Amino acid sequence: MTVLRREWQAFWLALGFLTRIPMLARIDYSQQLMNQSSLYFPVVGLLLGALYATLYTGLVLVWPPLICLVLVLCFHLWLTGAFHEDGLADSADALGGGYTLEARLRIMKDSRIGTYGTVALIGALGLKVALLASTNLIWLALLVTPCIARLTPLLLMSALPYVTDPDTSKSKPVADGFDRWRLSYAIAFVLAVSVGFNLLHWAVLAVLITAVFWGRTLKRALGGYTGDALGASVIFTELLLLLGFVAQGL
Structure with missing residues (x-):
């Protein structure tokens, strides 16, 4: 398999892993290819952000911004299968x-949601809508936050050991043999996006604060990370980013 073909397949594998979007490329699946796909998590995030921003821009021509944000959020939950939100709820429980x-x-393996998970999920979704509604450039926030936030789980995978039942976890194929060299390319991509939109300081702060504090929490409570914990890290990073945007008046 040529390098370009392998990277093309890795991109589509990342897209299929993180979203419901059908994979339009033939995938020669392997453990190594799944490991390589993590490089493209921020790229997938930027594509998702472009869809959210485009959808919002069209909807706001007809309805008030708050209604449009709720509709975009519903679209996000459907398109991603509430992948990261499920991780947040399970981690809170x-x-x-x-x-x-x-x-x-x-408890993390239990498909049922408990009180802690319900409260965390409602609080996170409500805060996300409130923060987006408080930004001046809603389209920009929708565009960049999914990209920047998907760098955090890569940092956690690089820094912490993987803990959980490997036979029942969806994240195991990505976690096993995580390539730290490829992490540098993902970091460079996110930095380029952040610099391009003049958001570098907020991006760095949100990613590092989440990675350090959530990583320390996971190390103390679990001894490492799980797939659910990685999903929660995306939500935390998005919320911190949006808090920064609102504080700066973006």
């Missing part, structure tokens, strides 16, 4: 209701 490592991992 596990860390809030589990008093031992075994209990926390068991």
Whole structure:
């Protein structure tokens, strides 16, 4: 397999892993290819952001901004299968209701949502809509936050060990043998996007604050990261980014 063909397949694999978008390329699936696909998580995030920004720009011609944001959020949840939101809810349930490592991992695997997860999910979604509605450049916030936020799980994968049942986790193929050299390309891409929109300081702060504090929490509570914890890190980074945008008056 040529290098270009392998990278093309890795991109489509990342797109299929993070979204419901059908993979339009033939994939010669392998463990190595799944590992390589992590490089394209921020790229997929930028594509998602472009869809959200375009949809909002069209909807706002007809309806008030708040209604449009709720509709865009519903579209996001459908398009991604609430992938990261599910991780946030499971992480909140596990860390809030589990008093031992075994209990926390068991709760994370439970498909049912508990009180902690419900509260975290409602709070995160409500805060996200409120912050987006408070920004002056809503289209810009919708465009860049999904891209920048998807760098955080890559940093966590690079810094922490993977902990959970490898036979039942969807993130295991990405976590196993994570290529840290490819991480540098993902970082460079996110930095380029951030510089291009003059958002570098907020991007760096949001990603590093989430990676450090959430990473320390995971290390203490679980001994490493899980797939659900990676999803939660995306939500946390997005919220921190939006808080920064509002504080700066963007």
